[in-house]
Structure formats: C-alpha cells, structure tokens
Amino acid sequence: MLILIFLIAGLIVGSFLNVLVYRIHTAEELIFDRSKCPHCKKQIRWYDNIPVVSFVILKFRCRDCQKKISWQYPIVEIFTGVIFALVGWKFFVLIDTASWFPTAYYLFMASSLITILVYDFLYLEIPGSVLWVSIFLAVIFGLYLDGTSLLKLENNTVNLLDTITYPGILSATTAFVFFFSLSFFSKEKWMGMGDAYLVILLGLILGWPEILLALFLAFFLGAVYGIIMLAMKKKKMKSQVPFAPFLVLGTLIALLFYLPIINWYFSLFITY
Numbered sequence: 216m217l218i219l220i221f222l223i224a225g226l227i228v229g230s231f232l233n234v235l236v237y238r239i240h241t242a243e244e245l246i247f248d249r250s251k252c253p254h255c256k257k258q259i260r261w262y263d264n265i266p267v268v269s270f271v272i273l274k275f276r277c278r279d280c281q282k283k284i285s286w287q288y289p290i291v292e293i294f295t296g297v298i299f300a301l302v303g304w305k306f307f308v309l310i311d312t313a314s315w316f317p318t319a320y321y322l323f324m325a326s327s328l329i330t331i332l333v334y335d336f337l338y339l340e341i342p343g344s345v346l347w348v349s350i351f352l353a354v355i356f357g358l359y360l361d362g363t364s365l366l367k368l369e370n371n372t373v374n375l376l377d378t379i380t381y382p383g384i385l386s387a388t389t390a391f392v393f394f395f396s397l398s399f400f401s402k403e404k405w406m407g408m409g410d411a412y413l414v415i416l417l418g419l420i421l422g423w424p425e426i427l428l429a430l431f432l433a434f435f436l437g438a439v440y441g442i443i444m445l446a447m448k449k450k451k452m453k454s455q456v457p458f459a460p461f462l463v464l465g466t467l468i469a470l471l472f473y474l475p476i477i478n479w480y481f482s483l484f485i486t487y
C-alpha cells in the first residue's frame with residue numbers, strides 16, 4: 216500500500232521532471248507557468264495532465280493540434296514512479312521517524328539524477344544548475360546526519376568509514392580524479408568534462424565502496440548499449456554517445472541493490 220503511494224508520487228514527480236528538462240533547455244519560467252504543447256503552444260488542460268493516464272486516453276496526441284506527444288513523457292513518468300517505489304521500499308519505515316528524512320533526501324537525489332539522465336540523453340549536456348545544487352545539498356545532508364549521530368556518541372571514538380561525509384568525499388574525489396584524467400588526457404574524446412563533475416555527486420550520494428559498483432555498472436551498460444547500437448547500425452564507431460545516463464543508471468542500481476549484487480557476486484566463488 217505504502218509502495219503504491221510512492222509509485223504514484225513518482226509518476227507525478229516524473230511528469231514535473233519532463234517539464235523541468237524542457238524548461239531548463241529553453242530557459243523558461245520554472246514552475247509558475249502552466250505547461251504548453253511544444254507544437255501548438257496551447258496550454259495543456261489540467262485533466263490532460265495526469266501522468267501516463269492522459270497519455271493513453273489522448274492516444275499519444277495533443278488534444279488541440281493532434282501532433283504526436285513524445286514517448287519520453289510516459290517513459291520518464293513510469294521510470295520515476297518505479298524508482299520512487301524502490302526508494303520507499305528500501306529506505307522508508309513508517310513507524311521509524313528517523314527514516315523519513317533520509318527517504319526524502321534519496322527521493323530528491325533520484326529526481327535530480329533522472330533529470331540529468333534525460334537532459335544528457337536529449338541534449339548531450341549536463342545541466343549545471345541541477346548538478347551543483349545537488350552536490351551542495353549532498354554535502355549538507357552528510358554533515359547534518361554525521362553531526363546528529365556524533366552528539367549521540369558517548370565515547371569519542373569515531374570510525375570515519377561509518378560516517379556519511381567521509382566515505383562520500385573519498386569516493387567523490389577518487390571518481391572525479393579518474394574521470395577528470397580520462398577527459399583531460401583524451402581531450403574530451405573518451406569522456407566529457409561534464410561527466411567528471413557528475414561523478415562528484417554520485418560519489419557523495421553512494422559513498423565508499425558502493426561507487427565502484429556504480430562505475431563498473433555504468434561502463435558495462437554503456438558497452439552493452441554500444442554493441443547493440445553498432446549491431447543495429449544506428450550509430451557509427453565514432454558517433455557521440457552520452458555517458459551520464461549510464462552513470463545515473465549504475466548509481467541508482469548501486470544505491471538500491473548494492474548488497475544483493477555483492478552477495479550474489481561472491482557466492483559465485485564459493486565451491487561446495
């Protein structure tokens with residue numbers, strides 16, 4: 216039941232993220248203006264703005280000009296809904312009020328990451344405003360939680376790896392140095408500088424060593440995607456492929472399924 220609420224909240228947020236991506240790109244007013252059809256510029260009626268449902272009822276077309284609505288809209292809505300449901304399942308416990316704040320934090324970060332994924336996919340660019348605001352909030356969140364848990368400690372022995380800020384900064388720095396070098400030495404041919412800034416955020420969200428799994432998954436998914444595209448002859452060897460979507464997917468998987476994946480991986484080496 217709770218998961219269903221997270222799912223529906225995610226569908227609604229996903230519909231907002233679609234608008235956000237479009238408006239960052241066209242630099243329009245963010246929230247206060249009502250949504251318009253990108254073709255005929257007519258305002259979208261409130262009853263045509265229900266995530267996924269409206270899309271199906273309208274048969275994927277604008278009510279006014281009958282032009283096709285992009286598949287991007289329902290896909291992003293459903294994806295955000297599923298991610299919200301998973302974050303709720305993983306972090307939220309109704310009777311444990313201490314879980315509410317981290318849940319809200321991870322929902323916010325998931326929304327930022329999805330925005331970055333879609334934006335980079337469409338425009339081959341990472342929206343700096345979203346990225347830097349999220350990095351700032353990730354640091355504040357870590358410091359705040361560490362601050363409150365330090366107050367509860369009776370003896371003064373702190374294991375740095377048990378904090379949130381220290382492993383976050385460790386993994387952000389490691390990932391940044393690695394991606395910055397890739398980008399710098401290849402003159403941005405292998406990796407864009409935007410990706411190097413993005414992994415700072417991913418490191419802060421995931422901490423250490425979860426970031427390693429996220430980066431591994433990103434390269435793995437990127438390679439699979441590249442092979443499929445080459446096989447389908449959709450892309451040439453040299454055509455530019457955005458990498459942020461794979462970094463974001465790797466991060467979301469690592470955030471939600473780190474332990475099961477690691478346990479499965481090590482179970483492969485156990486011989487009976």
Ligand SMILES: [Zn+2]
Pocket residue numbers: 252253254255256257277278279280281282
């Ligand atoms: Zn229209």
